[in-house]
Amino acid sequence: MSDILPPLTGDKMEINYGPSHPAMHGTLHAILELDGENIVKCTPIIGYLHCGFEKLGEHRTYNQYVTVTDRMNYFSPIANNIAYHLAVEKLFGVETTEKCKCMRTLLLEIARIMDHVVQIGMQAVDLGAFTPFVWFFKEREILYDIIEELTGTRMTTSWTLIGGATRDIPNKAWLEKIRKFTKKFPKAVNEVEKLLNKNRIWHDRTLGVGKISAADAVNWGMTGPLLRAAGVDFDIRKDFPYLIYDKLDFDIPIGESGDVLDRYFVRLQEMKESNKIIRQCVDNMPDGPINIDNPKIIYPVKDQTYGKMEELIHHFKLTMLGHGPKPPRGEVYSAIEAPNGELGWYIVSDGTQYPYRVHTRSPSLVHFSSVSKQVEGAMISDLVAVMGSLNIIAGELDR
Amino acid sequence: MNDKLEKAVEAIDENQKEIILKKELFRDDYTYEIEPSGLKAFMMFLKENEATAFNMLSSVTGIDYSKYDDDERRFGVIYSLISLTNKIRLNVRVRIPENNCRVDSVFDLWHSSDWQEREIFDLYGILFNGHPDLRRILLDEKDYGDSHPLRKDYPLKGLGERHNPLKNYGEDL
Amino acid sequence: MGIEKYTPGKTLTSVTDFIINWARKNSLWPMTFGTACCGIEIMSVLASRYDIARFGSERVSFSPRQADLLIVGGRVQRKELYILKRIYDQMSEPKWVISMGACASSGGIFDTYPMIQGVDRFIPVDVYIPGCPPRPEDIINALMMLQEKIKDESVKKEPDRKMKKIFDPLCDQDPRFPEFHK
Numbered sequence: 001m002s003d004i005l006p007p008l009t010g011d012k013m014e015i016n017y018g019p020s021h022p023a024m025h026g027t028l029h030a031i032l033e034l035d036g037e038n039i040v041k042c043t044p045i046i047g048y049l050h051c052g053f054e055k056l057g058e059h060r061t062y063n064q065y066v067t068v069t070d071r072m073n074y075f076s077p078i079a080n081n082i083a084y085h086l087a088v089e090k091l092f093g094v095e096t097t098e099k100c101k102c103m104r105t106l107l108l109e110i111a112r113i114m115d116h117v118v119q120i121g122m123q124a125v126d127l128g129a130f131t132p133f134v135w136f137f138k139e140r141e142i143l144y145d146i147i148e149e150l151t152g153t154r155m156t157t158s159w160t161l162i163g164g165a166t167r168d169i170p171n172k173a174w175l176e177k178i179r180k181f182t183k184k185f186p187k188a189v190n191e192v193e194k195l196l197n198k199n200r201i202w203h204d205r206t207l208g209v210g211k212i213s214a215a216d217a218v219n220w221g222m223t224g225p226l227l228r229a230a231g232v233d234f235d236i237r238k239d240f241p242y243l244i245y246d247k248l249d250f251d252i253p254i255g256e257s258g259d260v261l262d263r264y265f266v267r268l269q270e271m272k273e274s275n276k277i278i279r280q281c282v283d284n285m286p287d288g289p290i291n292i293d294n295p296k297i298i299y300p301v302k303d304q305t306y307g308k309m310e311e312l313i314h315h316f317k318l319t320m321l322g323h324g325p326k327p328p329r330g331e332v333y334s335a336i337e338a339p340n341g342e343l344g345w346y347i348v349s350d351g352t353q354y355p356y357r358v359h360t361r362s363p364s365l366v367h368f369s370s371v372s373k374q375v376e377g378a379m380i381s382d383l384v385a386v387m388g389s390l391n392i393i394a395g396e397l398d399r
Numbered sequence: 400m401n402d403k404l405e406k407a408v409e410a411i412d413e414n415q416k417e418i419i420l421k422k423e424l425f426r427d428d429y430t431y432e433i434e435p436s437g438l439k440a441f442m443m444f445l446k447e448n449e450a451t452a453f454n455m456l457s458s459v460t461g462i463d464y465s466k467y468d469d470d471e472r473r474f475g476v477i478y479s480l481i482s483l484t485n486k487i488r489l490n491v492r493v494r495i496p497e498n499n500c501r502v503d504s505v506f507d508l509w510h511s512s513d514w515q516e517r518e519i520f521d522l523y524g525i526l527f528n529g530h531p532d533l534r535r536i537l538l539d540e541k542d543y544g545d546s547h548p549l550r551k552d553y554p555l556k557g558l559g560e561r562h563n564p565l566k567n568y569g570e571d572l
Numbered sequence: 573m574g575i576e577k578y579t580p581g582k583t584l585t586s587v588t589d590f591i592i593n594w595a596r597k598n599s600l601w602p603m604t605f606g607t608a609c610c611g612i613e614i615m616s617v618l619a620s621r622y623d624i625a626r627f628g629s630e631r632v633s634f635s636p637r638q639a640d641l642l643i644v645g646g647r648v649q650r651k652e653l654y655i656l657k658r659i660y661d662q663m664s665e666p667k668w669v670i671s672m673g674a675c676a677s678s679g680g681i682f683d684t685y686p687m688i689q690g691v692d693r694f695i696p697v698d699v700y701i702p703g704c705p706p707r708p709e710d711i712i713n714a715l716m717m718l719q720e721k722i723k724d725e726s727v728k729k730e731p732d733r734k735m736k737k738i739f740d741p742l743c744d745q746d747p748r749f750p751e752f753h754k
Contacts (some may be wrong), residue, residue, distance in 0.1 A: 004534070019655050020605065022634035027607050027652060047537035048652045049607060052684035054522075055549055067681070074609040090426055137619040155609060155705055218455050218483065221511020232483065239486045330425045333479050333490060335457070346460045346477065350467050361458035361479070369514040395608050398537060538686070539651060548685055557685030564650035565657060565694065 005031065005043065012040060017383070019048055025122060025387070026394030028368075037379045042372045046365075050398040057358035061324035062088050063161055065358065070156040072360065072396045075118050076111035078147070078157050079338050085160040086242065087334040087345035092327045094163050094297060098244075098286045103165065105243045106178075106281040107147075108336075109274040113185075114143055115339035115391075116267045123264070123388035124196065127205050132192045139188050142181055149174055162325060163298040164291030175282050182279045189271060196264075206260040210374040210386040217258060220370040223363060224341030226390070229266045230258030236337040250277050260389040297325045324353030333361075340364065340391055364390075364397040404429070404487045410450040415441055430477075430490040438493055439503045445480065445489070446508055453480040453489065456509035461519035463551050464494070473497040474525055478505070495525070504530040522549040589726050596640075596666065597719040598628040603639035603663070605656065607646030610673040613705045614645050622708035627715055636662040641718075644695075645705075647675035648688045660695050666731065668722075670714055671697045674704045696733040 005014075017030040027048035033041040053072070057065050069084045070077040082104050089096065096104075117140050121133035144154045149170055151157040159165055169175070196202050212222075217230040227234055235252045237245045253269035255262035291298050295314040304311045317323045327349045335344030341363030348357040367390050375383045408429055412419075418437035423430045433441055445453045462475040472494040480489050495502060504527035505512050516527045517536040524547040527533060534540075538548070542560050546553060602624075606614045617624045618632060633639040636659045648656060660669070671691055674680040677700045679689035691697065698721060699714045725731070 019652070020634075020659060026611070047539075048649060048655075049647065050537045050649060050651075051647055051682045051687055052548065052555075055555055056682070056684055059555055071609055074612055093426065134620050137616070138621070141616070141619075141621050154707070155612065219510050221455060221457070221509065223457075234483050240488070331430070331477075331490075332426055332428065333458070333488075342457060344458060344479075346458065346479070348462060348467075356467060357460075357462050359458075359460045365514055365518075366511050370510075542650075553685075555684055561650050561686060561688060564653050564688070 005033075011035070025392060028387075028392060028394060028397075030371075030383075032380070032383070034380070039375055039378060039380065039383060042375055042383070044368060044371060046368065047398055049394045053399040054358055054360070057355055059354065061353050062327075062355060063318075063324065065355070066160060067156070067158045070158055072362070072399065073115075073338065073340065073343070073393050074155065074395055075393060076115040076339050077155055078107045078151075078159060079111040079115075079336075080343070081158060081160045082108055083334075083336045083338060083343050084345055085162060086336060087332060087347055088162055088327075090334045091330065091332045091347055091349060092162060092297065092325070094292060094294065096163060097288060097290060097292060099288050100164055100290050101243045102281055102285055103169070103290065104160075105245065105248075106278060106285075107159070108243075109277045109281070110143055110147070112274045112339045113271050113278075114140055116271050119388075119391045120192070120264065120267060123385075126384050126388045127202070129196070129202070132195060135188065135192060139185060146174070146177055146181070149177075161291070161298055163294060168290045169285075175285065178278065178282050182275050182282070185275050186272060189268065193268065203261065205381070205385055206264065206389075208257075209260045209378065209382045210258075210389065212258040212370070212374055214258070216373070220373070221366040222341070222370065223366075224337070224339070225263055225266045225270065226258075226341065226367060228253065229255035229262040231256055236335060236342060240335075242336060244281075248277055248280055260385050263389045322353075326351060326353050335361065338363065340393070340396070341367065360396075360399055362396040362399065364392045364394075368392050368397060403485045407451045407482075407485065407487055407489070410448060411445070414448075415444060428488065428490060430492055432492045432494070435493045435495055435502055439505070441491070442478075442505055442508055445491075450485075451482065451489075452484050453482045455481045455483060456505065456511050457481050457488075459512050459515040459519065461523045461525060461549070463523065463549065465551050470494070471496055474500055474523060476502055476519065476525065500525045501528055502526075503528050506530055521547070523547050524550070585727050592727060593723050593725055597722040600627075600629050600641045600668070600715070600718070601631050601633050601639050602629050602641045602643050603633055603636055603659070605642060605644050605646075605659065607648065607652065608675070610645030610676070610705045613708055613711065614643060614672075617708045617711050622712065624712065624715070627712070627719075629715070636660075637664065639663060640667050642667065642669045643672055643711075644669065644676045644691055644697075645672040647680060647682060648691055649686045650688060651686075653688055653691075653694060656691070657694060668698045668718060669695055670699045670701065670718065672701045672711065672714070673706060674702060677702065680704060692735060694735065696735050 013034045015032050015034060017032055019027045019029045029045040029048065031043045031045065032039055053068055056068060066081050066084055069080040072080050117136045121136040124132040147157065148154050150167060151159045212230055214231045217227050218232060231254060233254055238252065250273045253266045255266050299318060300311040300314055305315045318325060329349060329351045331348045333344060333346045335342050343363060344361035346359040347355055350356045371386065371390065374386055418434045418441060419431055420434060421432040445451050456478060458479045460477045463473060464470065464475055465473050473496060475492055475494045478491045493502060502525060504516055506529065514536060516530055517533060519525055520527065520533055521535045521537050546558065604614050616622060642660060642663065644656065671677050675682065676691045679687055699718050701710050701714045703710055
């Protein structure tokens with residue numbers, strides 16, 4: 001690997017913070033140039049999980065591609081499905097029903113809790129504390145059960161369709177389960193807070209590490225909890241509202257200095273705000289159908305398909321190989337506030353049932369490019385803390 | 400929020416008339432198509448003018464238009480911008496021909512274009528003038544050589560690079 | 573294991589086999605090579621609800637020199653295969669491999685230019701787990717199948733390491749005839 005870097009001068013050492021490492025979250029690779037224990041230069045190398053998602057998008061229809069978007073950010077897969085179909089519906093020019101918007105908001109906030117729970121757990125494991133990981137995973141298993149009742153699987157859900165969803169709410173008891181979860185969740189967060197918030201070792205490892213100023217954060221393209229921890233008040237849910245966020249009541253936590261401890265506090269507070277949003281959605285869930293009534297775009301009701309001729313033809317035209325819903329020619333860009341930052345899709349269509357170009361704006365790619373600026377001059381153990389706080393997910397980074 | 404977008408569009412129309420080729424409005428979003436030679440000056444105007452004040456570059460996308468329309472300018476690069484102070488979004492497009500695929504890099508204005516421009520170079524072959532470190536980022540230099548996979552004439556299953564990946568294994572052990 | 577040096581040619585080793593296999597199968601220390609989504613299900617198996625420590629895999633080692641089971645979970649790309657082969661070569665005998673998920677066993681939904689269509693062309697695999705991703709109960713089932721397989725091994729026999737042919741004309745399009753590519 002030393003043919004891409006200039007030769008070393010003096011007493012410096014070059015090591016591989018390699019693709020297979022216990023503290024590396026996934027297949028990331030960084031070449032470090034060290035002077036004793038301090039890092040002089042850090043060169044990240046990516047591409048170990050590049051699978052050709054964008055090329056695959058040109059050979060699958062709009063409804064088939066959602067199964068591929070599940071595999072990008074695998075900590076919170078439902079958020080990817082919803083973000084992709086919001087972009088496709090903008091291209092088609094359809095609006096979904098009120099019940100569908102409320103369900104999508106509910107599931108987005110559940111995905112946000114799932115992502116932050118794992119991120120804090122893994123960051124604690126990196127720095128030596130194993131207990132928050134096990135306690136938080138218990139909460140994550142309850143959420144897995146809730147999602148499995150709705151979609152059928154734990155992880156790769158593929159739940160959305162253009163103009164609606166594959167499955168409706170199973171029964172009233174499902175909403176009761178979520179309400180019970182929102183009552184117990186703050187106590188679980190409290191237990192972890194008691195372990196970490198005033199812990200001397202946690203503060204020593206994370207206070208003042210990886211500081212970044214507000215102007216630098218905007219310049220390097222950071223979004224999401226990283227930007228808010230640096231002091232900039234920007235959240236896509238409040239500034240470019242989508243779904244039903246403009247009718248809900250929630251706050252946005254903002255940090256001060258942008259170091260690793262601030263990012264931890266911002267994420268912890270965001271989980272509590274998500275809990276509030278979930279409670280509001282469950283209390284005000286509207287009645288009615290979840291899919292829109294447009295047979296050219298979404299499937300008709302199943303028992304009518306077997307009885308009436310027109311519905312059968314519409315079902316045929318949407319599903320069979322070579323057919324599918326066709327949008328007008330044009331290009332759109334649409335983004336949502338995913339747990340990691342701004343997740344957006346740029347879709348180009350040429351009028352056929354296959355997209356012409358599907359490009360993902362992934363937050364991990366933009367965040368990882370700024371890591372060399374945050375760790376120059378620091379020690380190797382600071383690099384471990386910074387990498388944990390950036391929440392780089394290799395599936396989203398390399399696509 | 401919509402009137403701020405209208406004010407920004409008016410300011411751009413007044414001051415930068417010469418390099419704008421087309422202005423499109425599709426699903427409430429504006430897209431400007433401009434000449435590639437005037438890209439740097441246009442972007443600097445967008446960043447510094449008060450009515451526009453686009454201080455974050457959200458995404459850079461590359462497209463191969465060879466099967467979309469019959470224009471001889473085969474490639475396109477699209478910049479999506481956000482303004483955090485005025486809360487508006489805008490898209491800017493440049494189209495370049497195949498025999499001269501060079502565009503100015505906007506790394507000096509927004510550092511978030513660093514790795515996204517490298518990715519476009521890797522997958523399409525478009526060169527960026529003024530980029531500090533233009534190398535391949537996702538694919539291997541030794542095995543992929545000159546091929547750029549996202550072009551429309553490259554097949555989905557590849558040209559055989561995945562069949563023998565361990566041919567250099569054992570050289571540096 | 574070296575025991576063949578100390579015993580003359582026609583010794584029966586049934587009791588030795590039983591004891592050695594019992595010790596090996598109840599203390600398999602995994603090295604988890606989880607690259608993508610299957611890595612999250614590996615994390616769920618290590619957590620408290622589906623606990624793999626009760627089967628003997630108490631210590632998850634991240635160094636290949638101290639592990640004897642390699643769980644390959646997730647999609648493997650050609651750049652990553654180089655690393656996987658190095659890790660497999662660094663493990664010491666006896667070693668076993670579980671190929672977890674559809675992407676590691678046969679390429680999964682990604683039949684594209686950089687993806688390896690199945691890890692078993694380069695590394696010998698003992699147990700395959702289908703699914704995308706497989707549930708944690710499937711992983712525990714695979715571990716128990718591997719324990720059954722270890723019970724039938726013997727100290728005197730060489731372990732059976734079979735790999736598929738590198739080029740399989742049924743699965744791969746021949747690169748010499750591009751008109752069959754789509």
